[in-house]
Amino acid sequence: MSYFSNLLKSEYSKNVLTLMTGTTIAQAIPIAITPILTRIYSPNDFGVFALFLALTAIAGAVSNAQYEQAIVLPVKDEDSFNLVALGITIALSFSLFLLIIVLLFKDQISVLFGNSQIAPFLFLVPLSTLLAGIYNSLNLFNIRKKQFKNIAISQVTRSSSLGVSQVLIGLISFGPVGLVIGQIISYFSGNVMLFKTLKSNYKKNYISVEKIKHQATIYKKFPIYSLPSILLNSINLNVVNFLISSIFSITTLGFYSLTQRIIGIPSKVIGNSFSQVYLQKASESLKKTGSTKVVFKKTFLKLTYLSIPIFTILFFIVEPLFAFVFGEEWGVSGTYAKILIPLAAVRFVSSSLSNTLVVHQKQQYGLLINLFLLTSTMVIYLYSKSSGIIFIDTLKYFSIIMILEYSLFTLLYWQISNKKPI
Known part of the structure; x- marks a missing residue:
């Protein structure tokens, strides 16, 4: 005590x-x-x-x-x-x-x-x-x-x-x-x-x-x-806004922006805290044992156990919730949110573990990950434009592909956490 x-x-x-x-x-x-x-x-x-x-x-x-x-x-x-x-x-x-x-x-x-x-x-x-x-x-x-x-x-x-x-x-x-x-x-x-x-x-x-x-x-x-990596990361985080505005409409972007604002709350409030604690614990573990495997596994399981109830509940209530809280006009944002919630859950876990790259001094992978995300995002939206795919379907394709990518990133972090430093 x-x-x-x-x-x-x-x-x-x-x-x-x-x-x-x-x-x-x-x-x-x-x-x-x-x-x-x-x-x-x-x-x-x-x-x-x-x-x-x-x-x-x-x-x-x-x-x-x-x-x-x-x-x-x-x-x-x-x-x-x-x-x-x-x-x-x-x-x-x-x-x-x-x-x-x-x-x-x-x-x-x-x-x-x-x-x-x-x-x-x-x-x-x-x-x-x-x-x-x-x-x-x-x-x-x-x-x-x-x-x-x-x-x-x-x-x-x-x-x-x-x-x-x-x-x-x-x-x-x-x-x-x-x-x-x-x-x-x-x-x-x-x-x-x-x-x-x-x-x-x-x-x-x-x-x-x-x-x-x-x-x-x-x-x-x-x-x-540092500048090239920061610039690429910032472009990656914001390029979707430009693509939606250019390919679909500014109103669609408005609905989408509210969706992102709300479903990002768990990551901001909980995920960021986990990420900071994980950074400290993983660094300490690497110094003492030469590995971050145990800390990674423990953090991964905690994040997974947290994400399942949070995002499952959100998935079933998000559409009526948006219309009730923000007004009937914003029910469309709730529809977008329901599509993106599975991605938000996977990203909630993966992003919180991304400090594995910092701990193991593998920041070059971070640059490649941002480049990969940026390229795939642009390909998805530009393909939708050329094929005349509506925004709802574009969002579904985007969510599925990003779930796969963030799952692969998590697997990469796991592989790195198992390796001992040279």
Whole structure:
């Protein structure tokens, strides 16, 4: 009992609990407010917003060229300040580049996505990308300074401002304006909270052009090796939105986006926690025994036992549940969800075990997996387009093929966990 009590009092445990609390609340707010949003905004509005989010997610993932990941590494705060400055400078430059692209090719981009309604919001993509880049850098600096309470507050602030602004703007405007502006406001509010730590730790003459260049040289491996993998992963996660909008319709994308938002909850709330614990336990096991086989098997069984009741219940209630909670109009999303639930169950288990690659330092497989997923996704949707297959059937084919692929990935993780390090 005393051991458990001491464990809870440790700095590490307190930091984890602080972040978990902030993350849980931050995720709960958008979920709780979704039934209100679905009665203010149309599926078409959600489709435009999903397209906007996909664009900003890809751009935001690479906006700092991965230099933000190095902020926690230097011994001296002065060096980390210059890395923050470097990351934000790159984000600003990249955002200006995106703005030029939008100014020159706005109409062509709209045609590419098969929807002219995204055109006015393309001008906000560079701004959202810049704010995301600033947030990435400030967040890592707060981690460096162990300001986990501040990070948790910023997460809740972002989530709260997102929900409130999307509802209020939606009540006084038409179309997806409130959804998009709310996203930008949420980033801005989060940055304000995180900036306090940066300001309180800054000292005169910390930052200079020469120092920034020096840090860029020291940590040049981050953009060279991490950036391609992160970019591919981000494209893989968001390419479906572009394909649905281009091949089918923006309204179909709106229904699909709500489906993904809801059936992804188990992975976000439970799967991510399992993944983090598995990473720690597997790393410890590898050091002590030279194998992660036992930990892998135990985690796999726990995830499987959890997924069966959760996703089985969801499978039978999801269609009427969507119509009741989000409004009759959104019953279509429930139909999509029922098709995707078997895939969500398999992915829930497989993705939680993907840290096997990290533990065994086999990250190159992660790059190949993302490339494989991206290629197969594009082939499925492009084949549907050429063959005139309707979206419901496309979703069924997609679900079946992805179930097979994620099952193979899980088998790969199992094979790796059985091997002893060289």
